[in-house]
Amino acid sequence: MALIVQKYGGSSVGSLDRIRHVADKVYHTRQQGHDVVVVVSAMYGETERLIQLINALSQFPDPREFDVIVSTGEQVSMGLLSMALQAKNCPARSFTGPQIGIQTDHVHTKARILKVDTDLIKRELGLGRVVIIAGFQGVTPEGDITTLGRGGSDTSAVAVAIALKADECQIFTDVDGVYTTDPHLIKEARLLPFISFEEMLEMASLGAKVLQMRSVELASKHNMPIRVLSTFSDGLGTLVTFENKTMHNHLVSGIAFSSQEAIISILGLPRKIGIEGLILSKVSEANIEIDMISQSASVQDTIDFTFTVQRRECPLALKVIEQLANELGALSVNTNAKVAKLSLVGIGMRSHTGVASTMFQSLGAIGIPIHMITTSEIKISVIVDEADLNRGVKAVHQAFELDKVPTHIKSLPFE
C-alpha cells in the first residue's frame, strides 16, 4: 500500500463526463489499497470565463480580489469530483487551499507555497476517505486567498506530496507523458519512460508545456518522484526522478521549444560595474520574467545586452527598457517579437563533446540563421525566426536520432 497524490488538470475535469471518468481512475487506485489525495484544477474554460469577467470590469484589477474570484473555479471542480466519487460509494471529502492549510506568501496571483499542513489530510485519510484538494490556491497568514499563477495546480500537488512524504506524485494530463519533442509537430517523437529532474526542468522552462517549472524544481529539491501520464489512456507515462545510470546511455533526451518569444537588445551601453543588475532589477520590478540573457562587448567601453521575454510581455518590457536606456545613455534599443526558442536537453551532454556543433550544423545545413545562443551544462538554446522553428526542430530531432528507442528499464508505477 502506497500513499499517492494525483493531480488532474483542467481538460481532465472539463465536463461532468470527464469528472466521472476521473472518479473512476481515482476509485481504481483506491481499490488497489492505496491512500489517495487528489489535487484538481478548475474545469477547462472556467478560469478564462472568470478572468474575462474581471477584465471587463477593471483595467487594473486588484490582485487580492482577482484571487478571490478565480480561486472559485477549483472549488467547484473539487466539490463535483467528491460527489462523483461518493456516487461510486467511495468516501471522499473536498477542501479548498485555505481549508486544508496550503500556506503561501502575500504575492497575489503568483504566490509561493510556504508550508502545507498535513493534520487534516492525515485525519481524513485515516477515516478511509479520498481527500480532494483545490489546486492553484492557498492562504496567507492573515487568511487572504492567494493563487499560485498559471499551472499552479502542479505545484500544489507536488507540495502536498512532499508534505505527506507520498510515494509518488502523479500528474494526469492530456498527453501520454514527456516526449523527445512535440509529437504534434514531429511524428517521430518518442515517449520517454524516464527523465531526470534536471532535464525536465530544462524542458519545462523552455516551453515543453507538460509540467509547471516550479513544481519540478520543488520535486527535485525534495526528491519527490513525479509521474506524468494521461487521463484519457492507460500507460505508464514518464517517471521524473533523479538521474540514474541508465539515463546516461543517451546523449540528449529531447527538444523543447517555444514560439511565443521576443528578443530585446540594448546596444552601445556605457560599460559600468553593476549595470546588468540594474537592468534586471528594473525589468523585475515591472514583474516581467526574463528568460535568456546574453551580453557581449561591442565597440570600446560599451556593451550590448540582449535578453528574451515572453512575447505578450514585450510591450511593457520595451517601455521599461527604453526609459532606462535613455537614462543610461545607450545608443539604441532593438527588438524582434517574431522569434522562437529551440532547446536541446540531455543529461548525457555533460560527458560528451560535439553536441553543440552537431546542433548548429544541422540548422545551418538548411539555412536557418541563429540570433542568440545560451548554454548550460545539460542544455543548448538558440533563438531563431519563428518561421524557421518547425523545420529546425525536425532537423535537430533527426540529427540526434531521437526517434530511435534506446535500451531502458520499464518503469513501474504503484499497481
Added chain:
Amino acid sequence: MALIVQKYGGSSVGSLDRIRHVADKVYHTRQQGHDVVVVVSAMYGETERLIQLINALSQFPDPREFDVIVSTGEQVSMGLLSMALQAKNCPARSFTGPQIGIQTDHVHTKARILKVDTDLIKRELGLGRVVIIAGFQGVTPEGDITTLGRGGSDTSAVAVAIALKADECQIFTDVDGVYTTDPHLIKEARLLPFISFEEMLEMASLGAKVLQMRSVELASKHNMPIRVLSTFSDGLGTLVTFENKTMHNHLVSGIAFSSQEAIISILGLPRKIGIEGLILSKVSEANIEIDMISQSASVQDTIDFTFTVQRRECPLALKVIEQLANELGALSVNTNAKVAKLSLVGIGMRSHTGVASTMFQSLGAIGIPIHMITTSEIKISVIVDEADLNRGVKAVHQAFELDKVPTHIKSLPFE
C-alpha cells in the same frame, strides 16, 4: 454618520453593468460619510447553473459538497463588486463567510448563523474601506463551508447588522418595497412606507417574496430596523420596525399569497394522545416544512388531520404520510396539489372584530370555495383552488380598501 449594512440580491448584481450600478449606490452612501458594509448574493442565474451541474452528477448530492460548490457564486460577485468600487477610487475589500467569521451550525444547505465575528469588519472599516461580505454562507467550528438556504443572504445581512450594532440594514432588491399585495397582480396595490416586524413575518412566510422569513425573525428579535428598497429606482422603500402607534390607523396592511401549495389530509385517524406530534416529527425527519395545520374531529374516536406543504415537496411528504397512515390505521389519505394560499395580514386586526367575516364574505360573494382556514393574532389564511387565487386577492384587496392611502409619517432613511 451612521453604520449601514446594505444587501444586494442576485438580480441587483446580475451583470457587470448592474455591479457597476451597485458600486455607484454604495459609493454614494460612503460619500455621505457613512460606514458601509455590503452583503452580496451570487450573480443572477449562477447558483442555478451550479445546482444544475450538481444535479447532473448526483441524484443525492452530499450536502457538504453541495455547499462547497454553490458558495462560489457569492465569492465571485463579492470580488467583482470590490473591483468595481476600487475602479471608482473607493477603497474596498471582499471576504467570504468563512473569512469574516460567519459561524454557523452543521446543517449543510440550511445552516443557521450562531455568531458573526466583528473584529475584522471593524478593522477594515477603521481603515476607511467598504467591507464586502459574501451572503448566504458561513463556516462550521471545524472549518467546513455551509450555506444558509435560499434567500439566506438576507439573513447574512441582518446578522452582520446586528453583530455590528448597525443603524439600519438596507435590503436592496428589484421591488420598490413592500406593497399591500402583489402589484403585478393588482394594479391598485400600494407601497407601504412602514410595516411592523410581525406583519412582515406573516407577509414573508406567506409568500410575499420580498424578504426571507428568518432574516425578519432575527431582525425582530434584536430590534434591527430593515429597509426594503429598490436597486433600480430611487425612493425610500419600506421601513420594517417595531409597531408604532401610527400603524394602528389601518386595520390590515396587505394580502400575501402563494400559488405553490399542496394540501394533504389524513382522514379517519384513530384518536390517540400525541399522534399529532408523531405525524409532524415524521414529516420533519424527511426535512419537509409544514405550513398550515388544521385538525378536526370526524366520526367518533377518529380525527382528520390536514396540513399544507410546498407543492414541490408534496410527493415526498405523501410517501411519508401514506406509510404512516397505514401504520396508524387511518382510513385514507387525500391530497390536492392545485391549491393556493391567500392571507390577510394586519397589526390592526388585534383590536378590531369583523375582519375575518368581511374577508370570507368577499370571497363567497364571487363564488370562491374555501378549503382550509387558519388564523393567528394578526393574520387570517385561507386555502382556495389555485384557479381562484387572482380573483380572490382582488376581491379582498377591494373589500379592505387597501388602495387608499392612509395618513402616515414619511420615513427617513440615512441621507
